[in-house]
Amino acid sequence: MKLTSLQEIGEFGLINELKLSATRQNASTQYGIGDDAAVIEPGKKQVVISTDMLVEGVHFDLTFCPLRHLGYKAVAVNVSDIAAMNATPTQILVSLAVGGRYSVEAIKELYDGIRIACENYKVDLVGGDTTSSNSGLIINVTAIGEANAEDVVYRNTAQVNDLVCVTGDLGAAFLGLQILEREKQAFMANPEMQPELEQKEYLVQRQLRPEARMDVIHELRELGVKPTSMIDISDGLASELFHICGQSGVGAAIYQDKLPADEQVLNTAEEFRIDPLTCILNGGEDYELLFTVKLSDFDKIKNHPDITILGKIVPKEEGLNLVTPSGNAYPLKAQGWEHFQQ
Numbered sequence: 001m002k003l004t005s006l007q008e009i010g011e012f013g014l015i016n017e018l019k020l021s022a023t024r025q026n027a028s029t030q031y032g033i034g035d036d037a038a039v040i041e042p043g044k045k046q047v048v049i050s051t052d053m054l055v056e057g058v059h060f061d062l063t064f065c066p067l068r069h070l071g072y073k074a075v076a077v078n079v080s081d082i083a084a085m086n087a088t089p090t091q092i093l094v095s096l097a098v099g100g101r102y103s104v105e106a107i108k109e110l111y112d113g114i115r116i117a118c119e120n121y122k123v124d125l126v127g128g129d130t131t132s133s134n135s136g137l138i139i140n141v142t143a144i145g146e147a148n149a150e151d152v153v154y155r156n157t158a159q160v161n162d163l164v165c166v167t168g169d170l171g172a173a174f175l176g177l178q179i180l181e182r183e184k185q186a187f188m189a190n191p192e193m194q195p196e197l198e199q200k201e202y203l204v205q206r207q208l209r210p211e212a213r214m215d216v217i218h219e220l221r222e223l224g225v226k227p228t229s230m231i232d233i234s235d236g237l238a239s240e241l242f243h244i245c246g247q248s249g250v251g252a253a254i255y256q257d258k259l260p261a262d263e264q265v266l267n268t269a270e271e272f273r274i275d276p277l278t279c280i281l282n283g284g285e286d287y288e289l290l291f292t293v294k295l296s297d298f299d300k301i302k303n304h305p306d307i308t309i310l311g312k313i314v315p316k317e318e319g320l321n322l323v324t325p326s327g328n329a330y331p332l333k334a335q336g337w338e339h340f341q342q
């Protein structure tokens with residue numbers, strides 16, 4: 001199949017193609033792609049905005065990251081930031097800088113992923129910008145969301161005695177990246193090599209196609225639970241816990257035996273000779289939610305299959321500690337942690 005070069009259809013041709021990806025699912029979207037700016041009607045809600053940039057060679061590697069997954073991930077990581085404010089995402093804008101070696105078909109693949117994510121998260125693509133790049137591909141997504149003022153959850157409002165909770169499981173995306181890097185090296189050494197991904201599917205999927213936990217945001221709302229503080233886990237549990245505790249002026253105790261991890265994380269960490277605890281505490285890109293709730297909400301969340309209660313918020317003077325099954329407390333570190341013996 002002959003691929004179409006971007007020069008052939010030009011910027012306006014490309015924008016016309018991309019327009020087809022635009023949908024309108026939210027009442028607040030007054031006008032999307034096609035004018036100098038999009039128009040949004042926020043009503044009485046507060047508007048929550050976040051933006052993220054993904055740079056080829058820094059944040060993604062197209063050797064192993066399909067463009068469709070990349071498009072999905074670029075939207076998901078932004079939706080995750082909106083989720084972490086306890087808001088509902090409504091619109092996104094997508095700006096691209098595209099190197100000359102990309103075909104129209106390649107950019108359409110990217111937009112297929114963007115469109116699928118827009119459908120899943122019920123957001124409207126309302127605009128963006130398209131320009132050329134001398135090097136690789138750069139994708140910037142801006143996500144807009146809405147929330148009632150009283151529903152917005154910040155990082156700086158955790159209180160002593162609150163429960164510390166996390167969604168899903170941790171460490172898989174980090175190990176997924178280790179697997180993909182290893183297979184890339186093996187492939188470069190011997191292009192005949194078939195990738196060995198058996199028993200690693202979950203890890204690879206978590207790296208290439210993360211999900212924002214909007215499902216849990218909706219479920220917490222249904223349960224009548226408003227977190228007292230919240231953050232999404234892009235840089236690892238420990239690092240995010242430091243953000244919550246630092247900004248809230250509190251400490252935390254996290255119980256090691258509560259840390260949620262998939263079996264593939266435990267097995268693969270061993271294979272790479274990495275302590276699984278390092279992956280769980282410091283592995284990035286899981287895009288799960290770390291949040292605190294009032295102790296009185298314990299009964300409402302204790303049986304939720306996707307929420308784990310990890311520990312509790314303590315006075316600042318007690319610091320941030322990991323408590324081992326034998327009851328010893330070891331100071332957590334934002335990156336890595338002080339090595340300890342059982």
Ligand code: ADP
Pocket residue numbers: 015018032033034035036037038094095096125126127128129130
């Ligand atoms: P301007 O010159 O005013 O910046 P553009 O020609 O760049 O206008 O954009 C025309 C329309 O297409 C605008 O609505 C803009 O938001 C939209 N648009 C441009 N690039 C993209 C893109 N990569 N993804 C989505 N919408 C885009």
Ligand code: MG
Pocket residue numbers: 128129130
């Ligand atoms: Mg423009």
